[in-house]
Amino acid sequence: MNLSSLQQEFVLHFGEMGSRWGINRTVGQIYAVLFLSDVPLNAEQIVDRLGFSRSNVSMGLKELQAWNLVRLKHLPDDRRDYFTTPEDLWEIVRILVAERKKREIDPTLSKLRELEMRTVDSEADRHAHDRLSELRELIELLTGWYDDMNRLETDRLKQLLALGSKLQKFAGADILSLVGRRTAKDKTPAGKEA
Amino acid sequence: MNLSSLQQEFVLHFGEMGSRWGINRTVGQIYAVLFLSDVPLNAEQIVDRLGFSRSNVSMGLKELQAWNLVRLKHLPDDRRDYFTTPEDLWEIVRILVAERKKREIDPTLSKLRELEMRTVDSEADRHAHDRLSELRELIELLTGWYDDMNRLETDRLKQLLALGSKLQKFAGADILSLVGRRTAKDKTPAGKEA
DNA sequence: AAGTCATTTCAATAATTTCTGAAATAGCAT
DNA sequence: ATGCTATTTCAGAAATTATTGAAATGACTT
Numbered sequence: 330m331n332l333s334s335l336q337q338e339f340v341l342h343f344g345e346m347g348s349r350w351g352i353n354r355t356v357g358q359i360y361a362v363l364f365l366s367d368v369p370l371n372a373e374q375i376v377d378r379l380g381f382s383r384s385n386v387s388m389g390l391k392e393l394q395a396w397n398l399v400r401l402k403h404l405p406d407d408r409r410d411y412f413t414t415p416e417d418l419w420e421i422v423r424i425l426v427a428e429r430k431k432r433e434i435d436p437t438l439s440k441l442r443e444l445e446m447r448t449v450d451s452e453a454d455r456h457a458h459d460r461l462s463e464l465r466e467l468i469e470l471l472t473g474w475y476d477d478m479n480r481l482e483t484d485r486l487k488q489l490l491a492l493g494s495k496l497q498k499f500a501g502a503d504i505l506s507l508v509g510r511r512t513a514k515d516k517t518p519a520g521k522e523a
Numbered sequence: 524m525n526l527s528s529l530q531q532e533f534v535l536h537f538g539e540m541g542s543r544w545g546i547n548r549t550v551g552q553i554y555a556v557l558f559l560s561d562v563p564l565n566a567e568q569i570v571d572r573l574g575f576s577r578s579n580v581s582m583g584l585k586e587l588q589a590w591n592l593v594r595l596k597h598l599p600d601d602r603r604d605y606f607t608t609p610e611d612l613w614e615i616v617r618i619l620v621a622e623r624k625k626r627e628i629d630p631t632l633s634k635l636r637e638l639e640m641r642t643v644d645s646e647a648d649r650h651a652h653d654r655l656s657e658l659r660e661l662i663e664l665l666t667g668w669y670d671d672m673n674r675l676e677t678d679r680l681k682q683l684l685a686l687g688s689k690l691q692k693f694a695g696a697d698i699l700s701l702v703g704r705r706t707a708k709d710k711t712p713a714g715k716e717a
Numbered sequence: 718a719a720g721t722c723a724t725t726t727c728a729a730t731a732a733t734t735t736c737t738g739a740a741a742t743a744g745c746a747t
Numbered sequence: 748a749t750g751c752t753a754t755t756t757c758a759g760a761a762a763t764t765a766t767t768g769a770a771a772t773g774a775c776t777t
Contacts, residue, residue, distance in 0.1 A: 333647070335643070339634070351543045366650075381767090382767050385767070387725060408722080409722085456559070463612055490664055578754090582756095604754080725773090728770105731767085738759095742753100
């Protein structure tokens with residue numbers, strides 16, 4: 330590995346963590362190298378830094394592109410592809426959440442809704458049905474909240490997060506009335522509004 | 524698979540999703556069966572429903588216990604172990620987040636803090652150092668917010684989530700002053716307070 | 718259109734992870 | 748202690764996933 334010890338340690342850690350999130354170690358390491366780099370890198374440079382085969386790096390980059398996690402750049406008079414990660418870390422978080430939502434949450438919601446349509450015969454299925462229904466509601470509340478937060482500019486979002494639960498004393502009464510009460514059930518389903 | 528089609532479909536879907544989150548398919552399916560069941564189940568019953576080997580189920584249950592995701596029960600005059608998932612879905616969410624935080628976020632924070640201590644020589648490392656620092660700050664803001672929310676009772680939490688970003692108009696001025704302004708930087712680091 | 722360079726594909730191999738059956742352990746009752 | 752039942756361990760087999768080198772593709776230049 331052709332990296333400073335600082336970078337190498339982070340890259341290894343990140344690869345390790347990635348593999349606990351269903352991202353393969355190699356892809357995680359490629360991402361970490363790009364994340365730390367002050368300049369865009371091409372595939373050959375990544376091969377050099379990490380010591381993987383050229384084809385492995387190519388596949389890793391393809392996967393990162395499919396996840397929208399890297400941006401492709403071009404340098405003048407150089408036809409190789411260069412890659413970077415977004416400057417803004419909040420942008421990275423937004424992309425990550427959006428992609429996981431798209432791939433995991435949305436299909437799960439569809440499946441839950443589909444299963445809720447089924448008519449139920451047995452006692453056991455009655456209970457199972459109720460559990461699925463509860464789960465769907467919970468996911469809807471969370472994704473609704475996420476959609477809401479995702480609409481905020483980053484600075485507002487940071488403010489709100491930093492405030493944490495400070496506002497909760499008010500949420501019960503004062504502010505709710507100021508704002509116009511609106512509970513989860515009133516909300517348009519996730520992804521259905523402009 | 525000895526399950527109603529309703530249950531079977533959910534179990535398969537859940538196993539699939541689990542495997543995208545670094546949880547193995549089998550373990551995901553075992554969890555799903557327990558999640559849907561209206562009564563506690565013992566290992567043999569899970570073997571019957573899913574058709575895995577007894578030892579595989581034993582290992583899966585052990586892993587779920589290590590994650591705190593199942594509860595062990597005992598029935599009178601029966602010395603077999605019976606398992607359930609918490610009734611309350613919010614309890615499940617809390618456990619999941621707490622465990623992932625413990626296993627992934629906390630070690631990453633330590634690693635980032637450790638790397639930030641390093642003295643930096645090259646230009647490239649200067650930039651890498653800055654990126655790590657930004658990342659640490661972002662994670663601290665998010666975990667701080669999480670700690671805050673986690674302290675709320677479930678009903679308050681649901682209220683706040685349902686409210687979403689509604690409060691943000693106020694967060695800028697009015698309420699901040701009422702509440703006493705407190706930004707992320709003032710916060711005690713995650714896990715350091717009572 | 719031949720040559721060069723960059724990237725991708727793909728079949729094979731390697732490595733890792735999951736799963737199993739058999740054996741070991743553990744607790745309890747007689 | 749012996750037998751009975753429940754659970755766990757563990758080494759090997761099976762399955763899955765990651766990685767590679769070689770060949771194919773594509774795109775640009777001369």
